[in-house]
Amino acid sequence: MALHLYGVVSAGTPLPGALRGRQEAPVRLVVHGDLAAVVSEINPDARVRRVDLLAHARVLESLVEGSTVLPMRFGVIVETDEEVALTILEAGEGGLTALLDSFDGVVQLTVKAYHDQDQALKHLLRERPELRELRDQAAVRPVAYHSQLSLGEAIAAGLDVLANADATMLYEQLSGLAERIVLEEVTGKDQILDAALLVRRGARIRTDEAIARISRTLPDRLRLRYIGPLPPYSFVDSELAGEQVWA
Amino acid sequence: MTVTTQRNRYIERPAPSSLADVVDVILDKGLVIDIYVRVSLVGIELLTIDARIVIASIDTYLRFAEAVNRLDLTETEIQGIPELMENVTSAGARGKTEGAIDAVKEKVANVVKRDDEDEGDDDYEEVDRSNRTDRRRPQPTKKSAASRRRES
Numbered sequence: 207m208a209l210h211l212y213g214v215v216s217a218g219t220p221l222p223g224a225l226r227g228r229q230e231a232p233v234r235l236v237v238h239g240d241l242a243a244v245v246s247e248i249n250p251d252a253r254v255r256r257v258d259l260l261a262h263a264r265v266l267e268s269l270v271e272g273s274t275v276l277p278m279r280f281g282v283i284v285e286t287d288e289e290v291a292l293t294i295l296e297a298g299e300g301g302l303t304a305l306l307d308s309f310d311g312v313v314q315l316t317v318k319a320y321h322d323q324d325q326a327l328k329h330l331l332r333e334r335p336e337l338r339e340l341r342d343q344a345a346v347r348p349v350a351y352h353s354q355l356s357l358g359e360a361i362a363a364g365l366d367v368l369a370n371a372d373a374t375m376l377y378e379q380l381s382g383l384a385e386r387i388v389l390e391e392v393t394g395k396d397q398i399l400d401a402a403l404l405v406r407r408g409a410r411i412r413t414d415e416a417i418a419r420i421s422r423t424l425p426d427r428l429r430l431r432y433i434g435p436l437p438p439y440s441f442v443d444s445e446l447a448g449e450q451v452w453a
Numbered sequence: 454m455t456v457t458t459q460r461n462r463y464i465e466r467p468a469p470s471s472l473a474d475v476v477d478v479i480l481d482k483g484l485v486i487d488i489y490v491r492v493s494l495v496g497i498e499l500l501t502i503d504a505r506i507v508i509a510s511i512d513t514y515l516r517f518a519e520a521v522n523r524l525d526l527t528e529t530e531i532q533g534i535p536e537l538m539e540n541v542t543s544a545g546a547r548g549k550t551e552g553a554i555d556a557v558k559e560k561v562a563n564v565v566k567r568d569d570e571d572e573g574d575d576d577y578e579e580v581d582r583s584n585r586t587d588r589r590r591p592q593p594t595k596k597s598a599a600s601r602r603r604e605s
Contacts, residue, residue, distance in 0.1 A: 214484070256472055263475040279483035315467055316474070327521050341521050358514030361521055393477060400477075418465035433474055434467040439482040 209236075209290060211282040212244040212265045213437060214302050219273045228261045238291035241302055244269065245290060250283050270437045274310050276302065277437040305442065312385060312404050313435035315413060319376050319399035321369060325427035330364045337364055369398040372428055376420070377401065383409075383416050388440045398428075402440035410435070 210228050217237045225233040227246035235242040244265065262280050269275045284290050295302070331338045340360055344353040376399050381387045384403035392400050405413050414432075421430045470478070 259475050259479060260472060262479055263470055267469055277479070277483040279481070280479040316470075318474075323520065324524065327517075327524055331521060331524065337521075344518065345522060354518040355514050357521065358516065358518035361517040362514055365517070390477070394473065414465050414467070417467075421465060432465055432467045433470050436470065436478070439478040442482065442484060 207247050208250040209245040209284045209286070210248045210262075211278045211284060211290070211294070212246075212262060213269070213278050214276040214295070214298075214306070215242050215244060215269065215273055216240060216306060217242045219269070222268050222272075225265060225268060226261075227265045228258045233265055236287045236290045236295070238295035239299065241295045241299060241306075243290045243294055244275070245284075245287075248283070254281075266437045267435070270313055270435050274306055274312075275437040276305050276309070276442055277439055309438050309441070311408075312406055312438065313410070314438045314440060315384075315403045315405050315410075315417075315432065315434035316436060316440075317376075317380060317399070317401045317403065317417065318394075318397060318431040318433065319373065319401075320394070320429050320431070321365070321372070321396045321398055322427050322429060323396055325425075326365060326368055327361065329425070329427050330361065330368060334364060337361065368427075373399040376428075379420050383413050386441065390440060404438060404441055 212227065212233070215235070217235075217240050219235070219242060221233060221235065221244075227233045228248050229246075229252065231246040231248060233244060233246045236245055246265075259280060266275055266277050284294065331341065337360055340353075340357050344350065344357040377387075377389065380401050380403060384405055386404040388402045388404075390400040390402060392398060403413070417430070417432050421432075424430070
């Protein structure tokens with residue numbers, strides 16, 4: 207057996223009752239000084255599956271509802287409690303304590319924005335007469351492969367411009383809501399924005415209201431997904447990029 | 454349009470992350486450990502391999518062309534072309550376009566197959582394909598890749 211690490215919290219952090227992690231094992235704390243690692247026992251030889259990824263995320267999400275959590279990247283496996291205490295909590299004490307302090311009282315809320323492709327295309331054709339013209343030309347030419355191609359190219363470029371403009375518009379509205387905001391690279395289909403907002407716990411209801419207000423006023427071509435509360439995934443990452451915690 | 458964003462509510466509650474969101478964050482964000490700790494990454498390489506496959510932009514362009522040709526702009530459009538003419542030519546163009554896209558798809562399916570020599574775990578493939586698709590470079594649907602595999 208071995209221990210899967212979910213994250214690091216302050217020593218006194220209460221665990222939600224009956225919290226289960228990977229492979230349905232109960233989640234517990236390994237306490238060392240003022241810090242504690244959130245762990246559960248796993249069979250390290252078992253294959254990693256989708257449920258394991260979700261279990262890791264769910265444990266962190268249920269903790270972050272009430273406590274400050276530093277998330278571990280998925281896949282950190284340690285042999286024993288002693289090893290967790292010494293090589294992680296003791297060796298990293300200074301950095302971990304500083305990080306826990308800096309994220310005290312805040313959570314990450316993620317906003318992802320997507321284009322509805324048909325609506326975005328309609329908008330393009332309405333706003334840009336030259337694209338409409340190109341489409342009509344492509345339609346009358348006798349099965350012209352090249353005119354289809356250049357039409358598609360112009361449309362793709364137009365969609366990119368529209369996506370950037372919409373993302374900028376959203377970013378401006380969102381950045382007023384957060385202590386800090388980080389833009390992640392967009393990866394999904396039709397996704398135009400992936401923004402991580404660092405928000406004070408006390409400001410969550412206000413943020414919820416603001417997000418609801420923003421999504422009500424969006425044009426048809428845009429839809430939002432609002433995810434959280436999450437541990438500060440996007441912000442821990444940039445903390446580490448700037449400075450080696452375990453130097 | 455999704456129900457959650459369009460419902461007339463004053464407060465929007467954030468939702469838990471989906472598998473797609475999870476893959477985006479927990480595999481490349483979060484604290485990492487220094488070299489003294491044994492880090493088990495069994496299977497993780499498979500998950501983090503960027504499954505995006507570079508398809509010639511041609512495929513994307515043809516899809517967009519097809520999409521705008523299909524589009525009904527009746528609310529605003531000024532009808533410039535005789536209806537009949539439009540129908541006839543776009544039907545012809547569609548035949549050709551689909552042929553071209555199919556050819557690209559076939560090529561992609563072959564690439565996918567080669568990259569997925571280790572076919573033991575469908576979980577990894579599904580995680581990759583459903584979440585790492587590039588907006589500008591659509592991939593063949595899971596179904597088509599799977600059925601192609603069965604054929605061979």
